[in-house]
Amino acid sequence: MNIDGATRLYAIIGDPVVQVRSPAVYTAHFAERGINAVMFAAQASRESFDAAIRGLMALGNLDGLLITSPHKTSAMAFADELSTRAKIVGAINALRREPDGSWTGDMFDGVGFVGAAQKIVAISGKRALLFGCGGAGAAIAAELAAHGARSIALVDPSEHRALALRDALATYFDGCSVTVGNDGATHEIVINASTIGMKEGDGLPGDPGVIGAGTLVGDVVLRPPATPTVLVRLAQEAGAHVVTGQDMHAGQLDAISAFFKGVR
Amino acid sequence: MNIDGATRLYAIIGDPVVQVRSPAVYTAHFAERGINAVMFAAQASRESFDAAIRGLMALGNLDGLLITSPHKTSAMAFADELSTRAKIVGAINALRREPDGSWTGDMFDGVGFVGAAQKIVAISGKRALLFGCGGAGAAIAAELAAHGARSIALVDPSEHRALALRDALATYFDGCSVTVGNDGATHEIVINASTIGMKEGDGLPGDPGVIGAGTLVGDVVLRPPATPTVLVRLAQEAGAHVVTGQDMHAGQLDAISAFFKGVR
Numbered sequence: 265m266n267i268d269g270a271t272r273l274y275a276i277i278g279d280p281v282v283q284v285r286s287p288a289v290y291t292a293h294f295a296e297r298g299i300n301a302v303m304f305a306a307q308a309s310r311e312s313f314d315a316a317i318r319g320l321m322a323l324g325n326l327d328g329l330l331i332t333s334p335h336k337t338s339a340m341a342f343a344d345e346l347s348t349r350a351k352i353v354g355a356i357n358a359l360r361r362e363p364d365g366s367w368t369g370d371m372f373d374g375v376g377f378v379g380a381a382q383k384i385v386a387i388s389g390k391r392a393l394l395f396g397c398g399g400a401g402a403a404i405a406a407e408l409a410a411h412g413a414r415s416i417a418l419v420d421p422s423e424h425r426a427l428a429l430r431d432a433l434a435t436y437f438d439g440c441s442v443t444v445g446n447d448g449a450t451h452e453i454v455i456n457a458s459t460i461g462m463k464e465g466d467g468l469p470g471d472p473g474v475i476g477a478g479t480l481v482g483d484v485v486l487r488p489p490a491t492p493t494v495l496v497r498l499a500q501e502a503g504a505h506v507v508t509g510q511d512m513h514a515g516q517l518d519a520i521s522a523f524f525k526g527v528r
Numbered sequence: 529m530n531i532d533g534a535t536r537l538y539a540i541i542g543d544p545v546v547q548v549r550s551p552a553v554y555t556a557h558f559a560e561r562g563i564n565a566v567m568f569a570a571q572a573s574r575e576s577f578d579a580a581i582r583g584l585m586a587l588g589n590l591d592g593l594l595i596t597s598p599h600k601t602s603a604m605a606f607a608d609e610l611s612t613r614a615k616i617v618g619a620i621n622a623l624r625r626e627p628d629g630s631w632t633g634d635m636f637d638g639v640g641f642v643g644a645a646q647k648i649v650a651i652s653g654k655r656a657l658l659f660g661c662g663g664a665g666a667a668i669a670a671e672l673a674a675h676g677a678r679s680i681a682l683v684d685p686s687e688h689r690a691l692a693l694r695d696a697l698a699t700y701f702d703g704c705s706v707t708v709g710n711d712g713a714t715h716e717i718v719i720n721a722s723t724i725g726m727k728e729g730d731g732l733p734g735d736p737g738v739i740g741a742g743t744l745v746g747d748v749v750l751r752p753p754a755t756p757t758v759l760v761r762l763a764q765e766a767g768a769h770v771v772t773g774q775d776m777h778a779g780q781l782d783a784i785s786a787f788f789k790g791v792r
Contacts, residue, residue: 267555269548269569281589284533291531304568305533307588319583324571325545 272301273325274524277317277339278332281305286330293521301327310334317342321359321367328360328524336371336399343369349406352432355399358520370523374403376515377482377507378411381453384505385480388412393451395419395469396458397429400484404457405429409437416442417451419470420458446471453480454495461485461493468494475502482507531566537589538567538788541581541603542596545569550594557785565591574598581606585623585631592624592788600635600663607633613670616696619663622784634787638667640779641746641771642675645717648769649744652676657715659683659733660722661693664748668721669693673701680706681715683734684722710735717744718759725749725757732758739766746771 276286282305290303308316313335320326321342331339336355340346343359344366350356356369381387392413394405397420405416416433420426426444433442450473460469462485472495475481481499483492486509492500499506540550546569554567572580577599584590585606595603600619604610607623608630614620620633645651656677658669661684669680680697684690690708697706714737724733726749736759739745745763747756750773756764763770 267551267566267568269551270546271551271568273568273570279588282534287531287533287535302531302566302568304531304535304537304566305589306537308586309588312586312588316583316586319580319586322572322576322580322583324543324573324576325569 266300267302268300270300271325272299272327273323274301274303274328274330275306275320275326276303276330276332277306277308277313277320277335279307279309279334281307281332284332289517290521293517303330308335310338313338321361326361328358330520331357331359340369343367345369347371348436349374349403349410352406352429352436353399353402354432355402358523360524360526371403371406372516372519372523373400373512374405374407375519376517377404377455377484377512378407379515379519380507380511381480381482381505382411384507385452387453389414390452391449392416392453392455393419393446393473395456395460396484397422397425398457401455401457402429402432404455404482404484405433405442406436408453409433409440409442413440413453416440417447417449418442418444419446446473448473450474452478453482454499455482455484456493456495457484459485461487461495466494468498472498475499475504477503479504480507481505484509484512486510486513530564532564534564535589536563536565536591537587538565538592538594539570539584539590540567540594540596541570541572541577541584541599543571543573543598545571545596548596553781554785557781567594572599574602577602585625590625592622594784595621595623604633607631609633611635612700613638613667613674616670616693616700617663617666618696619666622787624788624790635667635670636780636783636787637664637776638669638671639783640781641668641719641748641776642671643779643783644771644775645744645746645769646675648771649716651717653678654716654744655713656680656717656719657683657710657737659720659724660748661686661689662721665719665721666693666696668719668746668748669697669706670700672717673697673704673706677704677717680704681711681713682706682708683710710737712737714738716742717746718763719746719748720757720759721748723749725751725759730758732762736762739763739768741767743768744771745769748773748776750774750777
C-alpha cells in the first residue's frame with residue numbers, strides 16, 4: 265500500500281488495539297480494489313474516548329470508523345442515525361459519514377455469524393435457542409429475528425438482561441416469539457454467545473436439548489479448530505452443522521466494507 | 529509498508545492536505561528503518577481544528593504531529609513546552625509526545641534552510657539581510673541568530689511586523705544585532721523569505737546590495753530549477769552560493785525525524 269495526502273482514512277478505535285486485525289485486513293482490501301485508503305488503529309482509553317472520537321470525526325478526510333471494546337456502547341451517542349439492530353443491541357461497531365456530513369451507526373457483530381448460518385440453513389421459520397444475552401448475543405438475536413426466525417429462547421445468568429433483550433426484540437419484530445429461559449423444547453438452531461467455553465475445562469453453556477444431523481450449532485467462542493468447545497464437539501459428534509467464531513469474523517469484512525462503500 | 533494494530537501513528541494536520549508530501553516521505557522513511565509507524569494526512573478546517581488536534585493528541589498510539597497551513601499559529605496553544613525558535617516565530621510545525629505525556633512544540637521551517645546554508649558557509653559572524661518577516665522569515669531569522677550571525681537587517685512591507693520580529697529576536701539573542709530596514713551595507717548572506725518571486729514577472733524583493741562570489745543567496749520561493757527567481761538568477765550570474773526552497777524542504781526531514789526519534 266501507499267499513503268499520500270489524498271489517502272482517505274478509516275480507523276478502528278479501542279483499547280487495547282495492538283491485537284486488532286482490521287488495519288491490515290481493510291487496508292489490504294482497499295489496496296486490492298485500487299482504493300486510496302487506509303485503516304489505522306486508534307488507541308483511546310475510556311477517559312480519552314470522547315475527545316478521541318470527536319477528533320477523528322472532525323477530520324474531513326476520514327470516512328468511517330470501526331469501534332471495538334470497550335467503546336461499543338459509548339460510541340452510540342456519536343451517531344445521528346442508528347440501524348434497528350444497533351438500537352436492539354444498544355451498541356455499534358461501525359460509523360460512517362454520510363454525504364450530508366451526518367453519521368450513521370450500525371452493529372455488525374451478528375451479521376457475519378448469521379450470514380454464515382444462513383448459507384447452511386434458511387433461518388426463516390426456525391426455532392432458536394441462544395445462550396448469552398450480552399453484546400454478541402443481542403447482535404445475533406437481532407439478526408435471527410430480522411431473518412425471520414419463528415422463535416428465540418434466551419438464556420442468560422442475568423434474567424434481567426434476557427428480559428431487556430426480549431423487550432427490545434419485541435419492539436421491532438412482532439413476528440418472532442421471544443421467550444426467556446430454556447423451555448426444554450427442540451430447537452433447530454442452538455447458539456452459544458456467552459463466554460462459556462473460553463476457559464480450559466469449561467463445559468456446556470446450558471442444556472442444548474436434542475442435537476441431531478439437522479441442527480445448526482453456533483459458538484462465538486474463538487478457539488483453535490483442534491480444541492473446540494464442548495458444545496462444538498457435541499455438535500460435531502452428532503453430525504450437526506457448525507458455525508464458529510472464525511466464520512463470524514470472516515463474514516463481517518464484506519458487510520462492513522459494503523456499509524462503508526455505500527457512501528464512497 | 530504494512531499497517532497493523534501495533535503501528536505507531538504520526539499525522540500532518542492542515543487544510544488542504546491532498547498536496548502534502550509528508551505522508552509518503554515519512555512513511556517511507558519509517559519503513560526503510562524498520563520502524564512500524566505511518567504518517568497520514570489529517571484534514572481539518574479552521575472551525576474543526578481544535579477538536580481535531582485534541583482528538584489526535586488523545587490517541588495513545590500517536591507519537592507526533594506535523595502542522596501545516598493554516599494551523600501553525602493555533603497549534604502553539606496545544607504545546608506544554610515550546611522551543612525558543614517556536615516562541616520567536618510564534619508558530620510551530622511539529623509536536624511530539626514526551627515520555628511523561630506532555631507535548632513539546634518546535635518550528636523547523638528555518639532549520640532546513642539554514643542547515644543547507646551552513647554546509648556552504650559558516651553563519652557565525654556573518655551579516656545577513658532578510659526580506660520577509662512572515663512565518664518563514666521569522667523561522668530563518670531565529671536560526672541565523674542561533675547560529676551566531678553577527679547582524680540581521682529585516683525588510684518587510686509591514687514595518688510593525690519587522691519590529692515585532694526584531695523585539696522577539698532581541699529577547700533571546702543579545703549577541704546578534706537586529707535592525708529594521710535595508711541599511712545599504714554589504715551583507716555576506718542575503719535571503720528572500722517573502723512571497724515575491726512566486727508569480728511570473730516578479731522582480732527582486734528589494735535591493736540586495738552587492739552580490740559577489742562570496743555571497744550566500746537564499747530564496748525560499750519554490751520554483752522549478754529551470755525558472756529561477758530574479759534574485760537567484762542574479763546570484764547565479766555573480767557566481768554566488770545559492771540555497772533554494774528545495775534545499776529547505778530536504779533539510780527538514782532529517783531534523784524533524786530526529787525530533788520525533790528523540791522520544792521513541
